[in-house]
């Protein structure tokens with residue numbers, strides 16, 4: 470199995486670990502599987518202990534790599550720093566997958582959504598940035614490493630009805646591109662993965678199943694999204710937009726006047742009925 474793993478793109482050196490946040494399901498679990506398949510020891514982080522342990526057992530069985538589960542609520546102050554300290558104690562983290570994320574679907578002037586929007590800011594921005602900073606400092610000093618930040622196609626345009634989430638992902642994309650440029654001479658690869666709608670627990674968790682566009686858009690398979698993200702990370706690409714429809718969307722929003730883009734996004738993101 471180990472020999473097989475080395476033939477995989479981005480294969481690990483002995484003793485290399487990958488830290489994957491939001492690994493308890495969806496795209497994060499699939500990215501953790503990519504890392505395990507490439508021979509990395511995997512540190513799985515999220516709030517749901519049972520789901521992490523189940524995935525960990527599966528990965529160890531399938532790929533014969535060590536797996537550690539760390540339970541963390543990344544919306545809590547100081548949680549990201551604690552996670553990094555625990556994850557890196559006695560381990561060389563060669564890959565950071567900053568995947569944990571959430572959003573709130575609702576109008577900005579609805580006070581009901583604020584608590585979840587606050588969590589969105591803590592997890593999508595603060596925790597991601599803290600982990601990226603620890604990783605960048607450590608990896609730059611070592612002269613090698615890879616960081617995959619999970620953004621979204623929502624990063625490409627403002628999202629009325631999904632305003633805080635879209636703005637948070639624009640931040641992730643911007644941060645990732647700047648990091649990639651700064652760290653390019655230091656052996657550290659930074660990639661932003663920008664999936665479109667993907668069939669995970671994300672929309673159920675965010676109460677967004679009723680959005681008009683969701684009824685029309687085909688949902689991508691999280692395994693395929695993760696495979697595209699891993700390929701991009703290990704082949705040195707800075708931005709990965711899986712799927713031709715999403716690539717087309719990314720291009721169109723650059724060509725159409727911003728106000729038109731925001732108007733159309735508002736129509737698409739409104740709830741049905």
Ligand SMILES: NC(=O)c1ccc[n+]([C@@H]2O[C@H](COP(=O)([O-])OP(=O)(O)OC[C@H]3O[C@@H](n4cnc5c(N)ncnc54)[C@H](OP(=O)(O)O)[C@@H]3O)[C@@H](O)[C@H]2O)c1
Nearest residue numbers: 491493495496515516517542543570621666667669670671
């Ligand atoms: N699905 C899509 O259509 C889509 C599209 C573009 C981008 N994305 C991005 O892809 C990433 C993964 O999302 P997904 O689609 O796989 O959704 P998901 O199935 O809901 O997974 C989200 C992951 O984040 C973790 N998480 C959420 N809040 C957390 C917290 N406070 N502390 C620690 N972990 C937390 C969840 O674990 P626990 O609940 O166990 O903590 C879970 O593992 C997110 O960054 C999302 O924004 C998703």
